[in-house]
Amino acid sequence: MKIFLDSANIDEIKRTKEWGLLDGVTTNPTLLAKEGNDPVKQLEQICNIVEGPVSAEVIGLEWENMVKEAKELRKIAENIVIKIPVTLDGLKAIKILEEEGIPTNATLCFSPLQALLVAKAGGSYVSPFVGRLDDIADDGMHIVEEIVQIYDNYAFDTEVIVASIRHPMHVLISAQIGADICTIPFNTIAQLVKHPLTDVGLKRFLEDWKKLEAKAKR
Numbered sequence: 722m723k724i725f726l727d728s729a730n731i732d733e734i735k736r737t738k739e740w741g742l743l744d745g746v747t748t749n750p751t752l753l754a755k756e757g758n759d760p761v762k763q764l765e766q767i768c769n770i771v772e773g774p775v776s777a778e779v780i781g782l783e784w785e786n787m788v789k790e791a792k793e794l795r796k797i798a799e800n801i802v803i804k805i806p807v808t809l810d811g812l813k814a815i816k817i818l819e820e821e822g823i824p825t826n827a828t829l830c831f832s833p834l835q836a837l838l839v840a841k842a843g844g845s846y847v848s849p850f851v852g853r854l855d856d857i858a859d860d861g862m863h864i865v866e867e868i869v870q871i872y873d874n875y876a877f878d879t880e881v882i883v884a885s886i887r888h889p890m891h892v893l894i895s896a897q898i899g900a901d902i903c904t905i906p907f908n909t910i911a912q913l914v915k916h917p918l919t920d921v922g923l924k925r926f927l928e929d930w931k932k933l934e935a936k937a938k939r
Contacts, residue, residue, distance in 0.1 A: 725774075725882065725904035727807045729753045729763055732909040734770050743902045745773035745906040747826070747848075749804065749885070750780060761797060768798035776846075778804035779814075787814035795823050802845065804828045807835045812842045817844040826882065833867040840877035849906070852885035860896045861885070869899050889913050 723744035726737045729752040737743045746767055753760040768775050775798070779790040787810065791803040802824045805811045814824045824845035830836055833856060839847040849868060851861025865883055872879060886892060889912050890897035894905045905913075 722900060723773075723902040724926050725776075725902055727752070727884070727886070727904040728907050728912065729755075729756050729791075730769065731766055731770070733765075734767060735871075737760040737772060737907065737910060742910060743771065743773070744902070745775065745904075746771050747804070747882070749776075749778045749828070754935045764794070764797050764801070768800055771800065773800065774802045774824070774826075775800050775830075776802045776804045778828060782808070782810065784810040784813040786818070787811065788817055791823055791825075798911070804848075807839060807847075812838055815839065815842045815844045819845065826883070831864070833864060833871055835879075836868040836879075837871055840872060840875075840879040844879050846880050846882050846902070848882040848884040850885035851883055851891055852887040853886075862891065864900070865895065865900055866898045868889070873899075897902070 724742050725745040726734055727746050727747050728734060729748045734746060748895045753763055756763050764777055777794045779787045779788050781787045787805055789882060794803060795801050803818060804826045805814050806829045807827050815827060818825050826846040826848055827839040828848045830847050836847045836849065849865050851865060854864060855859035865881065868881055872881065878920045882902040882904050883895040883900045884904050884907045886903055886909055888909065892903050892905060892913060
């Protein structure tokens with residue numbers, strides 16, 4: 722399973738890359754706004770660091786505006802992927818852009834049927850938002866499982882990006898289900914490596930080593 726960082730923060734992106742965990746990055750208008758920089762310049766910086774896909778979102782609601790914005794965003798770098806909402810206009814824009822060789826990431830997906838339509842339209846990626854489904858007492862990970870099953874049934878090429886990750890269990894279940902990608906906030910990525918027994922083991926090893934050193938000095 723590939724790991725994307727859900728962030729527009731340059732420091733977070735660099736650190737995740739240094740850990741050897743960065744397969745791509747997803748951004749959205751909210752994440753870009755948090756950085757307080759010109760969004761185009763911010764995306765340029767991100768694309769200079771990231772070798773994999775970098776998702777950038779359109780803000781238009783009509784397919785004509787989506788396509789126009791997408792082509793402008795694509796000028797930033799070859800690894801830009803266009804995030805487009807799952808609407809009827811969005812599906813039309815996805816079809817047009819994919820036919821022109823511009824990869825898309827269908828965002829704000831909340832159902833297996835929406836994901837099916839994205840695959841039919843030829844989308845490169847679909848992003849089911851599991852955390853937001855959990856927030857309304859739905860089962861976000863079950864939705865992902867259904868999407869993966871449908872895609873496997875028909876050998877669709879669209880990759881599943883599990884989005885709106887809230888905690889490590891979302892990542893674990895995504896890997897068990899067979900999702901292609903998880904896009905994860907920086908703090909959650911850092912949590913994945915944490916385990917109390919690892920900390921206890923390191924403490925004991927260091928204590929034993931200090932005892933050995935003390936004996937050697939006698």
